[in-house]
Amino acid sequence: GEDVEQSLFLSVREGDSSVINCTYTDSSSTYLYWYKQEPGAGLQLLTYIFSNMDMKQDQRLTVLLNKKDKHLSLRIADTQTGDSAIYFCAENAGNMLTFGGGTRLMVKP
Amino acid sequence: KAGVTQTPRYLIKTRGQQVTLSCSPISGHRSVSWYQQTPGQGLQFLFEYFSETQRNKGNFPGRFSGRQFSNSRSEMNVSTLELGDSALYLCASSSGPRGVTTNEKLFFGSGTQLSVL
Numbered sequence: 745g746e747d748v749e750q751s752l753f754l755s756v757r758e759g760d761s762s763v764i765n766c767t768y769t770d771s772s773s774t775y776l777y778w779y780k781q782e783p784g785a786g787l788q789l790l791t792y793i794f795s796n797m798d799m800k801q802d803q804r805l806t807v808l809l810n811k812k813d814k815h816l817s818l819r820i821a822d823t824q825t826g827d828s829a830i831y832f833c834a835e836n837a838g839n840m841l842t843f844g845g846g847t848r849l850m851v852k853p
Numbered sequence: 854k855a856g857v858t859q860t861p862r863y864l865i866k867t868r869g870q871q872v873t874l875s876c877s878p879i880s881g882h883r884s885v886s887w888y889q890q891t892p893g894q895g896l897q898f899l900f901e902y903f904s905e906t907q908r909n910k911g912n913f914p915g916r917f918s919g920r921q922f923s924n925s926r927s928e929m930n931v932s933t934l935e936l937g938d939s940a941l942y943l944c945a946s947s948s949g950p951r952g953v954t955t956n957e958k959l960f961f962g963s964g965t966q967l968s969v970l
Contacts, residue, residue, distance in 0.1 A: 779961075784963070785963050785964075786857070786859075786943055786945075786961035786962050786963045786964050787896075787943065787945075787959075787961040788961070789958055789959065789960070792958070832896065840886070840898040840901065840909050840911065841886075841898065841959065842898070843888075843895060843896035844895070845895045846895065846896075
């Protein structure tokens with residue numbers, strides 16, 4: 745199984761906020777990432793956070809990092825139907841990225 | 854600037870055959886990484902090449918190999934295919950010198966979907 749864990753599925757209504765959670769294991773990770781994958785496509789880097797930060801905001805995206813609990817979250821404000829995709833968190837450990845299993849976000853109109 | 858290009862997009866092979874997948878990184882990028890994506894195991898790191906040298910390797914059997922050319926293009930090869938090798942193979946490039954322990958970002962291609970029958 746993965747060392748980085750995410751819930752499998754999240755369903756929200758258009759216009760609501762979405763919060764996708766992730767727990768990771770390697771406390772030496774210097775960067776943590778969020779990627780988005782749409783059907784039939786590769787992974788698109790959405791945002792990342794340096795491990796000495798608690799929060800990072802990038803337009804509709806807010807990343808929160810709790811190093812003590814090794815917990816990472818991605819909040820998407822005003823979620824749109826175009827945000828429907830699979831979201832992966834990843835940590836850099838051992839000079840490679842370790843990905844979570846992905847959270848499928850479904851946005852209902 | 855063109856993105857990461859992977860060819861072919863789809864492949865169908867039979868057990869025991871071998872396959873070669875190709876990846877052209879973003880112009881100027883010198884690092885290429887390969888990942889395997891399956892519904893059961895998720896995304897798993899295969900290997901990374903930088904300046905024609907394998908810099909990192911994941912936990913895959915020796916049937917999986919790769920190489921990088923002087924123009925940074927990379928190929929991966931899987932020999933003696935097994936049913937379990939059916940997956941989406943993703944290539945990612947980055948500028949390269951310091952690797953993902955720093956802030957170098959990975960840019961992914963759309964992948965090659967390999968089906969082994």
